Amino acid sequence: TVGKPIKCKAAVCWAAGEPLKIEEVEVAPPRANEVRIHILYTGICHTDEYTRSGKDPEGLFPVILGHEGGGIVESVGEGVTNVSVGDHVIPLYTAECRECKFCKSGKTNLCGKVRATQGQGLMPDKSSRFTINGQPIHHFMGTSTFSQYTVVADVSVVAVNPKAPLERVCLLGCGITTAWGAVVKQPGITGSTVAVFGCGAIGLGVIATSSLVKASRVIAVDTNPGKESWARKFGATDFVNPTQLGDKKIQDYLIEITDGGLDYTFDCTGNVHVMRAALEACHKGWGVSTIIGVAAAGQEISTRPFQLVTGRTWRGSAFGGVKGRTELPGLVEDYLQGKVKVDEYVTHSRTLEEINAGFSDMHAGDCIRCVVDM
Ligand code: NAD
Numbered sequence: 504t505v506g507k508p509i510k511c512k513a514a515v516c517w518a519a520g521e522p523l524k525i526e527e528v529e530v531a532p533p534r535a536n537e538v539r540i541h542i543l544y545t546g547i548c549h550t551d552e553y554t555r556s557g558k559d560p561e562g563l564f565p566v567i568l569g570h571e572g573g574g575i576v577e578s579v580g581e582g583v584t585n586v587s588v589g590d591h592v593i594p595l596y597t598a599e600c601r602e603c604k605f606c607k608s609g610k611t612n613l614c615g616k617v618r619a620t621q622g623q624g625l626m627p628d629k630s631s632r633f634t635i636n637g638q639p640i641h642h643f644m645g646t647s648t649f650s651q652y653t654v655v656a657d658v659s660v661v662a663v664n665p666k667a668p669l670e671r672v673c674l675l676g677c678g679i680t681t682a683w684g685a686v687v688k689q690p691g692i693t694g695s696t697v698a699v700f701g702c703g704a705i706g707l708g709v710i711a712t713s714s715l716v717k718a719s720r721v722i723a724v725d726t727n728p729g730k731e732s733w734a735r736k737f738g739a740t741d742f743v744n745p746t747q748l749g750d751k752k753i754q755d756y757l758i759e760i761t762d763g764g765l766d767y768t769f770d771c772t773g774n775v776h777v778m779r780a781a782l783e784a785c786h787k788g789w790g791v792s793t794i795i796g797v798a799a800a801g802q803e804i805s806t807r808p809f810q811l812v813t814g815r816t817w818r819g820s821a822f823g824g825v826k827g828r829t830e831l832p833g834l835v836e837d838y839l840q841g842k843v844k845v846d847e848y849v850t851h852s853r854t855l856e857e858i859n860a861g862f863s864d865m866h867a868g869d870c871i872r873c874v875v876d877m
């Protein structure tokens with residue numbers, strides 16, 4: 504059952520800051536414990552743009568970006584038992600091996616099995632499955648969903664209910680799940696006050712899930728006034744535009760209108776100044792601020808240590824703390840049963856040839872998620 508290389512189209516980023524180029528790539532067959540997936544749809548996440556732009560300290564080029572995909576298993580390497588040919592799958596940039604120290608700790612969704620090679624843009628055996636005229640192209644986040652065919656480690660993929668439309672549930676590969684997990688895995692949000700900084704797909708997901716678990720008040724914060732109607736549609740009770748507050752800092756304003764600050768805040772912008780405001784908007788003694796946004800190389804967060812001494816907690820989460828193989832099938836069922844929104848996030852659709860326009864859509868301010876039909 505030794506497979507053959509497949510030639511297909513992929514969007515390749517040759518160097519930091521360059522637009523993607525549609526190229527014919529050769530995708531080698533999956534080796535032991537690897538899975539080759541026919542990618543049908545992929546979302547474009549702000550993190551793809553972050554790496555494309557050169558702001559990611561881990562960024563490597565040339566590379567095939569993309570980490571929010573949905574597809575069908577085309578072939579599997581030796582030893583693969585968790586998925587089979589024909590399965591509808593979602594690639595996982597946060598692997599779940601269930602054997603490493605991290606997986607067994609019960610304390611985190613971060614998995615140690617493939618993360619080091621993933622960060623080097625390589626498969627676990629330290630080689631790439633993508634070539635163009637013999638030149639290796641880097642993998643990205645262990646997923647590279649901007650290729651019609653991709654190869655991933657078996658610990659980095661999960662099968663989901665084939666009744667779920669892949670052009671929608673591909674978004675559970677990152678954004679929506681990240682937001683959902685950040686809220687449901689944070690005990691105490693029910694009945695509490697929440698502020699969400701940034702109303703992109705991630706922020707809207709945090710708003711929707713806070714509302715789902717019945718937070719008492721959900722304050723959306725965004726500099727783009729166009730986001731107010733979006734935030735309210737997803738369940739925000741209040742909307743604040745920090746540019747409309749004159750000399751007043753957003754954290755001071757929020758403390759004023761909430762009798763001392765929020766129980767929970769979330770940064771969904773990636774801006775380190777916003778992260779500080781989100782921490783400082785927390786209530787003295789118990790407020791917890793979660794960083795979800797990803798900051799550019801060289802950026803650092805700061806606040807007065809007194810903020811923490813007086814009982815505020817600063818934390819962060821990756822992929823919402825979700826263990827993909829264990830939890831994504833259930834989240835797909837929740838979507839099918841109407842318990843979790845997905846369709847509502849899709850504002851734009853593009854073909855693979857139009858993928859750069861999909862990146863421009865993201866900058867325009869009216870795009871929540873663009874789904875690319877591969
Ligand atoms: P997005 O660009 O669609 O949304 C960001 C929003 O923040 C926009 O609405 C923008 O108007 C708003 N904003 C910008 N500056 C602001 C400010 N000063 N105050 C308030 N709002 C401001 O991005 P997204 O796709 O929703 O992603 C958000 C962040 O989350 C990105 O940094 C992304 O890389 C990161 N992310 C992290 C994870 C994770 O696992 N930790 C997963 C997915 C995405």
Ligand code: AHE
Nearest residue numbers: 548550559560561597618677797821822
């Ligand atoms: N490479 C960057 C950090 C990027 C980052 O934090 N990525 C998030 C996922 S963003 C999805 O849109 C993540 O999961 N991080 C955990 C991990 O292991 O990468 C840097 O600063 O080096």
Ligand code: ZN
Nearest residue numbers: 548550677678
């Ligand atoms: Zn993402």
